[in-house]
Structures are given as structure tokens and as C-alpha cells.
Amino acid sequence: MRHFLLVEGTNEKWDGVKLGMRSIPIATACTIYHKFFCETNLDAYDPYLIAMSSIYLAGKVEEQHLRTRDIINVSNRYFNPSGEPLELDSRFWELRDSIVQCELLMLRVLRFQVSFQHPHKYLLHYLVSLKNWLNRHSWQRTPVAVTAWALLRDSYHGGLCLRFQAQHIAVAVLYLALQVYGVEVPAEVEAEKPWWQVFSDDLTKPIIDNIVSDLIQIYTMDTEIP
Amino acid sequence: MDRDLLRQSLNCHGSSLLSLLRSEQQDNPHFRSLLGSAAEPTRGPPPQQPLQGRKEKRVDNIEIQKFISKKADLLFALSWKSDAPATSEINEDSEDHYAVMPPLEQFMEIPSMDRRELFFRDIERGDIVIGRISSIREFGFFMVLICLGSGIMRDIAHLEITALCPLRDVPSHSNHGDPLSYYQTGDIIRAGIKDIDRYHEKLAVSLYSSSLPPHLSGIKLGVISSEELPLYYRRSVELNSNSLESYENIMQSSLGFVNPGVVEFLLEKLGIDESNPPSLMRGLQSKNFSEDDFASALRKKQSASWALKCILISGFHQYLL
Numbered sequence: 001m002r003h004f005l006l007v008e009g010t011n012e013k014w015d016g017v018k019l020g021m022r023s024i025p026i027a028t029a030c031t032i033y034h035k036f037f038c039e040t041n042l043d044a045y046d047p048y049l050i051a052m053s054s055i056y057l058a059g060k061v062e063e064q065h066l067r068t069r070d071i072i073n074v075s076n077r078y079f080n081p082s083g084e085p086l087e088l089d090s091r092f093w094e095l096r097d098s099i100v101q102c103e104l105l106m107l108r109v110l111r112f113q114v115s116f117q118h119p120h121k122y123l124l125h126y127l128v129s130l131k132n133w134l135n136r137h138s139w140q141r142t143p144v145a146v147t148a149w150a151l152l153r154d155s156y157h158g159g160l161c162l163r164f165q166a167q168h169i170a171v172a173v174l175y176l177a178l179q180v181y182g183v184e185v186p187a188e189v190e191a192e193k194p195w196w197q198v199f200s201d202d203l204t205k206p207i208i209d210n211i212v213s214d215l216i217q218i219y220t221m222d223t224e225i226p
Numbered sequence: 227m228d229r230d231l232l233r234q235s236l237n238c239h240g241s242s243l244l245s246l247l248r249s250e251q252q253d254n255p256h257f258r259s260l261l262g263s264a265a266e267p268t269r270g271p272p273p274q275q276p277l278q279g280r281k282e283k284r285v286d287n288i289e290i291q292k293f294i295s296k297k298a299d300l301l302f303a304l305s306w307k308s309d310a311p312a313t314s315e316i317n318e319d320s321e322d323h324y325a326v327m328p329p330l331e332q333f334m335e336i337p338s339m340d341r342r343e344l345f346f347r348d349i350e351r352g353d354i355v356i357g358r359i360s361s362i363r364e365f366g367f368f369m370v371l372i373c374l375g376s377g378i379m380r381d382i383a384h385l386e387i388t389a390l391c392p393l394r395d396v397p398s399h400s401n402h403g404d405p406l407s408y409y410q411t412g413d414i415i416r417a418g419i420k421d422i423d424r425y426h427e428k429l430a431v432s433l434y435s436s437s438l439p440p441h442l443s444g445i446k447l448g449v450i451s452s453e454e455l456p457l458y459y460r461r462s463v464e465l466n467s468n469s470l471e472s473y474e475n476i477m478q479s480s481l482g483f484v485n486p487g488v489v490e491f492l493l494e495k496l497g498i499d500e501s502n503p504p505s506l507m508r509g510l511q512s513k514n515f516s517e518d519d520f521a522s523a524l525r526k527k528q529s530a531s532w533a534l535k536c537i538l539i540s541g542f543h544q545y546l547l
Contacts, residue, residue, distance in 0.1 A: 017510065018520045022500055024489055063486075070521035073528060077519050088532045124492035125477055129330040131496070132379040135348050142231060145496045147301065150504035157507070167474065179290050180301055181231060182238025186344050192335035198473050216293045219506065 018074045019055070019066055023153055027118045029058035030156035032106065038162065039109050048075065053102040061114050068096045116161070119152055119170035126174055126199050133186060148177040151215060158218040164211055167200040172211035227256045232302045239291050246295035254299050297506050321457055323491045325480035328462040329381040333473050342385050346424050352439045353377045354447075355431060356455065357389065359413045362406055366392040369415050369431070373459035376442055381462055387429070391417060395432035397448075409449070416450045418442075 021029070033054040037047075052071050059066035072095055076086050086092050107114065127145050151173040155161070160169055175196060178185070185195050196203060236243055251257040294301065331341055354375030361368045371387040374380055398405035409415075418437035421430035431437070433447045465471055477483055485491070493500055505511065 017503060020521065022489075023503065069528075070525060073524040074519070074521050077524055084527070084531070086528065087535075088528065120489055121483070122477075124489060124496065125325055125327065125483075127496055128324070128492065129327055129473075133330045136350075136378060141228075142234070145498055146504050147506075149498050150506050153503060154505055154507055154510075176290065179238075179287065180235065180294050182235040184238075187331070187334075187336045187340040190337055190340050191331075193333065195330060195334060198330065198333040201472055201474060213289060216289055219293065219297070 018077075019070055021055070021059070021066070022062075022064060023120055023149075024118060025058045025062040025064045026153070027120065027156055027161070028062050028114070028116060029054040031116050031118075031161045032058060032110065032114055034159045034162055036106055036109055038159075049098055049102055050106070051075070053099050053106055056099055057103050057106060057114060068099050071099070072096065117166045118161075119166040119173070122167050122199075123148060123152055123170035123174060126170060129199075130174070130185070130195065134183075135186070138183070142181045142183055144174075144177045144181065144183060147180060148173045151176055154218065155215055157221070158214065160211065160214055160218075163214075164207070165200075168203050168207055169211060171196045171199050171203055172208050172215070175208050176212050176215065227299075228302045228304055232298075235294065235302075239287070239294070242288065243291045243294060246291055247298055250295040251298055257298065300506055300508075300511075321480065321482050323482050323485055324488050324495075325477045325483040326457045326461060327473065327477060327480075328458065328465045329379055332381045332462060332465060338385055341381065342387070342427075345380055345382055345385065345387065346422075346427050348378055348380075349419060349422060349429070350377065351419050351422065352437065352442070353419045354416060354438065354442065354445060355389065355419060355429075356414065356416050356450070356459075359409055359411050359415060360388065361411060362409060364393075364406075366390055366396065367406060367409060369417070371429075372414070373456055373462070375416055375445070375456060379456070379458045383459070383462070387427075389417070389419075389429035389431045391415070391431045391433060395420065395430075395434060395437070397433055413449050414452060414455070416445070416447050416454075418447060 017026075033051060036045075036050060036054070052068075052075055055071050056066060056068060072086065072092065127148065130144075131139050152169070155169065155173065164172075188194065196208060236247075247257065354377075355371050356373050356375050357369035357371040359367050360370045368388050368390055371385070371389060372383050374382070393406065396405045396409075399408045415433075417431035417433055418435075419429060420432040420437045422428075435443045435445075435447060438445065438447075461476065465476070482488060490500075498504070
């Protein structure tokens, strides 16, 4: 079941990119999706419909409005890659109606709490602060920012967003990005407070390690597009 | 493959990463030559003799090393490099775009000695500095640096770093008389770094725009008012007087933090491209996406098909033949 959910999460990310969704709306869609299935029985609802509705709802919440038509087309294409786009017939309109009704159902299940504090804003500010402290040539030749952003985006394939605080996730992906490239924050050893503690007062090293571990786990479900 | 980056990572993680890389990336032609040269004992310190600190790190991050080795072809690919050159930015003074923060080293409480050392390591010709005139001589004036006006935003006010502005780098304000007579001790000056002696920690500045790189040449050098001091410096001063304030609080109470466009603004500032969103998932590498799968392409096809159907139903096509 978990595997199924994760694969579905992957589907959603593909859809998000092909719909031209920005990172925050995608994050909102995934959070809505994961949260919905925490509150309900996995078997009771069609995950594909829930995924499409999550995307639709997130688009509204984050002011990047998407047409249901586009959502349906991209999802359908994923499942029938060789087929033609769906005809605009009654089946299509029924599907569209389902999405709209599903949206209301999901809003009720989530008690209309569909706006979230995402790690993205925090991560970007942390990156600016770190950039000023690092040597500019070091920064230029090491893709810390891009990698951290990629890690954060990829984290939505799992339910990290539900288990950890936004600031903590932001620090953890930054920590992993620095580790990956072997970047040392200057004068770390001489500092009174480590950089990651500065960014979040209640963060601890074990929490960072937990998030990093969970994040790395998410990548084990990764496969090529068949 | 980015050799320097790979070497940097190997230096940090040591021989265990090297062996993991060898097994994970054995089929990758780009890595075969790289891994061969990285293991040569003649190049730099051999990975088998790590520093004490590094050794501790290696023991508990084997999970991370496995991750690195599996994703190495993506992580160290040259395409990750940003194409934009490392031009030093103008200090963004508008507090509305994002939360401008005091320097990180101030929160980390890094000793002055280290801040000073790192300042002299990282400062470059063409950087803008701001300081107060401490004395005026016949050959020029000395100023004590308060903060930076471009590039790296550092906390240097208490480091008592002085810079000399030689007479020849002071533009004259009248046709006759001494150019220096225009200035007084205590004046706040914005200047461009012209010369650096890193070993002796000596700086020479200029008030001519020609000392600045082209993209900064519009910035006014010379006397400025205290209102023109950069926002990051003013925030830094506030933090000094209230040293218990946390990074998080300052950030969240800043107007720029709630700017609806803050994410887009900072993405651009950091050079992260959302139109080609980065990912380390193999299935999400954009080269695997066909243009035909995107929403706009599908919609066009669908509309065309529907339009054709409408024509056929109406019988209009008879008139076209």
C-alpha cells in the first residue's frame, strides 16, 4: 500500500511539472494529497481522482489556477501514453464533474485547512544568509542552492511534510546538500552556535539526521519512466 | 563531470566514498577516468589519512555516502553549474522583497579573529565598502570600515579595519584647491576597493566609478548620509543591541517575509530556474519528458480534434471539397 502511494506521488509530480506548476503549488497539492489519505481509508477513494483534485485545489489555494481540462489531459496521457487526447465527450465531462465534487469532499475532510507553511520560503532565506558567509567562488562552483531545492521538491514524494516542521525540513535539505559536496561552513568549529541551530532554535542534530534518513529513503522508490 | 567538485566531496568523505562510487558508477564512462585519477596517491593528501574531525564524520554518514554514490552522475554533472558569472550584486535595500537579515556569522558568534581573517580572504577588487573617515593627511584619508555595499554582506563594524584612499583617487570638487578639503573626519564614505594586500591586511580604495565593475558603475561614491547605510547593516546594529533576538523571529517579523512574490524573487536572486525544475529522481529528469506530454500541447491536439468533429457533424465539410 505504501509503495502504491509513493508511486502515485510520483505520478503527481510528473503531472505538476507538465502542467507548468511552480514548486509551492506542487507542494500544496502533495501535502493535501498525503493529508487526505492520513485522515481516510486508502481503499475508499480512487487515488488518481484524489490526485487530480489535489492539484486542482492547490492551484486555487496558491493562485496558480489550472484548468480541469489540462489536469485531465495530462493525467490521461500518463496512463495512455500512446493514445490520443480524450475526446471532449460525455465521459470527459463526467470526469470533470467528479473532480469538482471531489474537491468539496476533500475540503470537508481536511476541515478547510488547505493552506500550509512550506519549507521553501525558509530554505531560500537560509541560502541567502549562507551565500554571504561563504567565499563567493566556492559558492559559484558548488551547486548547493540548486541541489537543496531539488531535494526539497523530491521530498514531497513522501510524507515528510506531515511529520516534520517546515523550518526543520528546510535546514535538513540544506545540510544534506552541503554534505554531498563536502562544503564546510567557514569557522564552524570556532562558532558558539552551529549554523543550523541559528536557523531554528528547537532543531536538534538527531532531528536533522532523521529527516535526512527519511529523505534518502524516498529515493529508493525511484524508477525510470517505462 | 565536474572533477573539482567530485574531488572536494571525496576529500570530505574519504576512501569509503571512493569505493562506493567505484561500485555504483562502474558502468558510467565519465567516472572511470575520474575515479582512476582521484585515487592516485601523488595528488594531494591521500584519502587514507583523514583529519581527525573528518574521520568521525565518515563513520556515521555511510547512508549519505551511499546516496552520493548512487546519484553521483546527476550531482556532479556539469549541467548543474549555473551559467551566470559570479558578479557581485548590488545590496538589495528594499525591505519589501524579502527578509534582509543580519549576517549569519553574527548569530553564530564567530570570533573577531576569524571574521577578520575570512574578510581578508574573501574581499575582492571592485567590492563596495562603507566606512567613516578617521583621519585626513596630505596624501589622502583613512577610513574605518563599517560595512559592505556589494558582494558579500559581512559583519565587520567591530573589526576596526582601515582603508586608505590616496589623494589621486579623490575626485576634486572645485577647479582649484585641495580635493581633500571637501571632506571631514566622521564623514560616512562609500568607496570601491582598488588594491588589497591580503598578507599585511592593507586596503586601498578609490572614489572614482572606474574602480567598480561595469554593472555597479552607477552607484554613487563619496559622502553618503546615515539613511543610505545598507539595510543588512542597520539590522545588524539592532541585533547587537538586542543579542538574544533569534534569526527566526527577525525573519518572520520582517515585512519582506510575507511578500507574496518572495519565493519568485529569491529564486531569481539565487539563480534557481523553475522553468526547468531540478530533481534527483531519475524519472523526473526533464530530458525524459516529451513535449507532446505537456498540457498545452495536449489541449491543442484535443481542440483541433473537437473542431474537426464539429465541422463534420455540421456537414460544412461538403462545401470545402
